[in-house]
Amino acid sequence: MGEFIKTNINEIGGEVLTEEHKETTIIPGMANPLLKIDHIRKNFGDLTVLDDITVNVNVGEVVVFLGPSGCGKTTLLRCINGLETIQAGQIVLHDEVISGDKTKWSDVRQKVGMVFQSYDLFPHKNVLGNVTMGPIKVQGVSKADAIKEATALLERVGLPDKIYAYPRQLSGGQKQRVAIVRALMMHPEVLLLDEITAALDPEMVREVLDVVLELANDGMTMLIVTHEMEFAQKVSNRVVFMDKGNIIETGSPDDFFTNPSTPRARQFLDMFHY
Numbered sequence: 001m002g003e004f005i006k007t008n009i010n011e012i013g014g015e016v017l018t019e020e021h022k023e024t025t026i027i028p029g030m031a032n033p034l035l036k037i038d039h040i041r042k043n044f045g046d047l048t049v050l051d052d053i054t055v056n057v058n059v060g061e062v063v064v065f066l067g068p069s070g071c072g073k074t075t076l077l078r079c080i081n082g083l084e085t086i087q088a089g090q091i092v093l094h095d096e097v098i099s100g101d102k103t104k105w106s107d108v109r110q111k112v113g114m115v116f117q118s119y120d121l122f123p124h125k126n127v128l129g130n131v132t133m134g135p136i137k138v139q140g141v142s143k144a145d146a147i148k149e150a151t152a153l154l155e156r157v158g159l160p161d162k163i164y165a166y167p168r169q170l171s172g173g174q175k176q177r178v179a180i181v182r183a184l185m186m187h188p189e190v191l192l193l194d195e196i197t198a199a200l201d202p203e204m205v206r207e208v209l210d211v212v213l214e215l216a217n218d219g220m221t222m223l224i225v226t227h228e229m230e231f232a233q234k235v236s237n238r239v240v241f242m243d244k245g246n247i248i249e250t251g252s253p254d255d256f257f258t259n260p261s262t263p264r265a266r267q268f269l270d271m272f273h274y
């Protein structure tokens with residue numbers, strides 16, 4: 001678990017901090033969610049790391065997953081993206097089962113974007129090369145269109161002058177913003193973010209979280225694992241608290257953070273002095 005760095009989101013300023021996206025939230029558990037995680041179980045050998053997990057995510061919803069180290073957050077995101085197999089249950093995207101043998105993972109990964117803690121940019125390609133490669137090679141987008149969109153997105157995340165820079169010439173926060181742009185270039189329907197600021201110096205955390213808040217305001221559907229509690233409360237429509245492979249409680253961010261219903265969640269928040 002990365003060291004907790006408290007970021008005062010309220011100081012960030014600017015319109016990205018509005019909570020507009022929360023007003024347009026569709027009620028959790030609505031009839032036809034975009035993503036259904038349906039009673040899934042994941043074992044590593046004898047160890048059950050996800051035990052009967054069910055979560056439905058609607059279009060435009062931002063769900064934050066919290067819980068102690070080792071409770072299964074990363075594994076859950078990896079299962080959704082097909083990086084891990086599951087032993088029971090199913091994962092459904094748009095009424096299509098995306099878990100199991102018949103899944104075409106190359107298709108799924110275009111619809112489900114993922115950004116990890118460690119920015120895995122190609123070191124020998126510049127920023128433009130990194131972010132346009134997917135759309136050009138996998139989706140058949142023309143080079144001109146890909147460059148146009150990449151330029152606009154890089155501008156949006158505050159990196160217009162880094163288009164031709166190589167990863168080694170970027171700060172951690174800049175690399176992570178490039179990684180987000182790379183995921184967005186595929187026009188995913190869902191974005192999975194796993195502790196994307198955990199490896200960053202404190203002064204870089206904010207610039208990355210700002211981008212995520214802006215995406216939330218724009219209606220991006222996201223599943224986020226983070227140890228930034230203030231950000232979690234701000235960005236989410238729903239909090240899912242896990243422990244030892246189980247969901248212990250779920251709730252609205254305001255309820256969860258001000259009045260969690262389980263002692264385990266209270267204890268967890270106390271660890272963060274939140």
Ligand SMILES: Nc1ncnc2c1ncn2[C@@H]1O[C@H](COP(=O)(O)OP(=O)(O)OP(=O)(O)O)[C@@H](O)[C@H]1O
Nearest residue numbers: 001044047049067068069070071072073074075076
């Ligand atoms: N490839 C693997 N083989 C065996 N066990 C694994 C593997 N990956 C994860 N685990 C185990 O699965 C459990 C859940 O791990 P996971 O990485 O999902 O936790 P996490 O909630 O993301 O923790 P953290 O907050 O530290 O990132 C842990 O007990 C871990 O040791």
Ligand SMILES: [Mg+2]
Nearest residue numbers: 073074075194
């Ligand atoms: Mg993890």
